[in-house]
Amino acid sequence: ISNHMPTAELQALDAAHHMHPFTTNNELAEKGARVITRAKGVTLTDSEGNDILDAMAGLWCVNLGYGRPELAEAAMRQMQELPYYNTFFMTTHVPAIALSAKLAELAPGNLNHTFFAGSGSEANDTNIRMVRTYWAELGKPEKKVIIARHNGYHGSSVGSASLGGMKPMHAQGGLPIPDMHHIGQPYWYGEGGDKSPEEFGLERAQELEAAINELGEDRVAAFIAEPIQGAGGVIIPPSTYWPEIQRICEKYEILLIADEVICGFGRTGNWFGSQTFGIRPDIMTIAKGLSSGYAPIGGSIVSDEVAKVMDACEFVHGYTYSGHPVACAVALENLRILEEEKIVEKAGAETAPYLKEKWQGLADHPLVGEAVIEGLMGSIALTPDKASRAAFAADAGTAGYVVREACFANSLVMRHTGDRMVISPPLVITKSEVDTLVERAWRALDFAHKKLSDDGLM
Numbered sequence: 001i002s003n004h005m006p007t008a009e010l011q012a013l014d015a016a017h018h019m020h021p022f023t024t025n026n027e028l029a030e031k032g033a034r035v036i037t038r039a040k041g042v043t044l045t046d047s048e049g050n051d052i053l054d055a056m057a058g059l060w061c062v063n064l065g066y067g068r069p070e071l072a073e074a075a076m077r078q079m080q081e082l083p084y085y086n087t088f089f090m091t092t093h094v095p096a097i098a099l100s101a102k103l104a105e106l107a108p109g110n111l112n113h114t115f116f117a118g119s120g121s122e123a124n125d126t127n128i129r130m131v132r133t134y135w136a137e138l139g140k141p142e143k144k145v146i147i148a149r150h151n152g153y154h155g156s157s158v159g160s161a162s163l164g165g166m167k168p169m170h171a172q173g174g175l176p177i178p179d180m181h182h183i184g185q186p187y188w189y190g191e192g193g194d195k196s197p198e199e200f201g202l203e204r205a206q207e208l209e210a211a212i213n214e215l216g217e218d219r220v221a222a223f224i225a226e227p228i229q230g231a232g233g234v235i236i237p238p239s240t241y242w243p244e245i246q247r248i249c250e251k252y253e254i255l256l257i258a259d260e261v262i263c264g265f266g267r268t269g270n271w272f273g274s275q276t277f278g279i280r281p282d283i284m285t286i287a288k289g290l291s292s293g294y295a296p297i298g299g300s301i302v303s304d305e306v307a308k309v310m311d312a313c314e315f316v317h318g319y320t321y322s323g324h325p326v327a328c329a330v331a332l333e334n335l336r337i338l339e340e341e342k343i344v345e346k347a348g349a350e351t352a353p354y355l356k357e358k359w360q361g362l363a364d365h366p367l368v369g370e371a372v373i374e375g376l377m378g379s380i381a382l383t384p385d386k387a388s389r390a391a392f393a394a395d396a397g398t399a400g401y402v403v404r405e406a407c408f409a410n411s412l413v414m415r416h417t418g419d420r421m422v423i424s425p426p427l428v429i430t431k432s433e434v435d436t437l438v439e440r441a442w443r444a445l446d447f448a449h450k451k452l453s454d455d456g457l458m
C-alpha cells in the first residue's frame, strides 16, 4: 500500500479498516476519503495530483508550514541517539530538559514549569487532576469544580471533553464527568441580540462571578478558557471580556487556565493568546503549534506558585509519552526556526494586517454577516439576512457544509463549524497566497450563494 496505488483502491482499503475521527464512516465510505499524499509550505497535494491551499494549517497546527527538512533531520538525529526513554523514575533526558527550559523562556510571566503530554486533550486531563491536587495539598479538597464555557473546546478524552461545552460530545458517553460547570460564551454575533459587544462581553464575563457565588468559592478550583474559541468557530471575545475575567479570577481564589492549544505559538499575532488579551494564567495548555504538528506533543506550562505546591507532593499522574525525546527534539527545532526566522513577529506585524484587510473584505459578500480575525485566525458568519444576523432555516452546518465543499472544489481548505467558516493558515503564508486564499473563498461563497438560493435557503 503506497502513494502510487490508484486512489480508488486506497479509498476502499481505508473504508474497510480505518475509523475516522468526528466522521460518519459509512457516509465517507460512500464518498471516498480524499487521500493527501504530500505538502509544502501552505499547499497540500492529493493522490489525484490536485494542489490545495491549506487555510487550516492541518488542524490549526502547522504554524511553520509543511516540508521543513530541519524537523525531519532533528527527529532522525534523536531517533538514532535515544529514540525513547521515560522521565518517570528519577530519570530525564536532554530533549525534555531543553524544551522545558525553552518554554519557560518563551512563556509570559512566571510560567516556568512544564508537565508534558502527548496531546492537548491529555494536557487538559493533566490540568483537571493538577488543579484538584493543588487545592487538596493546600487543605481545600472540596475545591474541585472547574468552570468552563458552552461551545468551548478542550479535547476529546473523557475529562477534556467534559471541560468542553460541546453538547453533541456530551450526548455520547455520558459526559460531563462530575464537578464541571459551564457558563455562557462571549459570542456577540450569535447571542448578543441588541446589546453592544462591550455590554455583552461584560455580561458574559460576569457569569463567572455569578457561578462562583452560586457554587461557593470554596468549591471552585479553576476556570478554563481559550483566549479565542477556535473549534467553536473563532469566537473573538469583545474587548471588555478578558479584563473582567482576569479581575474576577484575582478577586476569588480560583486558578485560571488559558487553553493555548490553538492560540499559542504565534496564532494570534503574539507568541501566546494570553499576551494578545492581557491574560495572566496560572496554567497554560499547549500542543499543536508547539511542534507545528510534525510530532504529537502537548503540555501544561505552570506558574511558580502552582509548581511550588505541586513539587512538594508526588503527583500520581503521567503518560508513557510525557516528554517523548523525539517529539521534544522536533518541537525544539520548530521553536528554534520560529525564533531564528522571526516568523511570529513577521506574521504579527506584516502578514496579519494584510490578511485582516483582505479577510474583512469578505463581509461585502451577500452570504457573509461578519468577518472577524485576530492575528492569523479568522472566521466569517454565513447568514441569509445580514441586517438581522439570522440563522438559516436548516440544521446548523448545512450552509457551512455547502461552502466547505465549494472551497474544496476551488482548491481551498476552509473548515466550517456550524454556519461559520474558519481559517488558521500557516504563519508563513505569503501575501500572494493570502490573495489566492481570499479569491478562492470568494468564488466558493459565490457558488454556495447560488446553490443555497436554488435550495430555497436564501
Ligand SMILES: Cc1ncc(COP(=O)(O)O)c(CNc2cccc(C(=O)O)c2)c1O
Pocket: 059, 118, 119, 120, 121, 122, 124, 153, 154, 155, 156, 226, 230, 231, 259, 260, 261, 262, 287, 288, 298, 415
Ligand atoms: C483549544 C483546544 N484545546 C485542546 C484541544 C485538544 O487537543 P488534541 O486534539 O491534541 O487532543 C484542541 C484541539 N482542537 C481540535 C482538534 C481537532 C479538530 C479541531 C477542529 O476544529 O476541527 C480542533 C483545542 O483546539
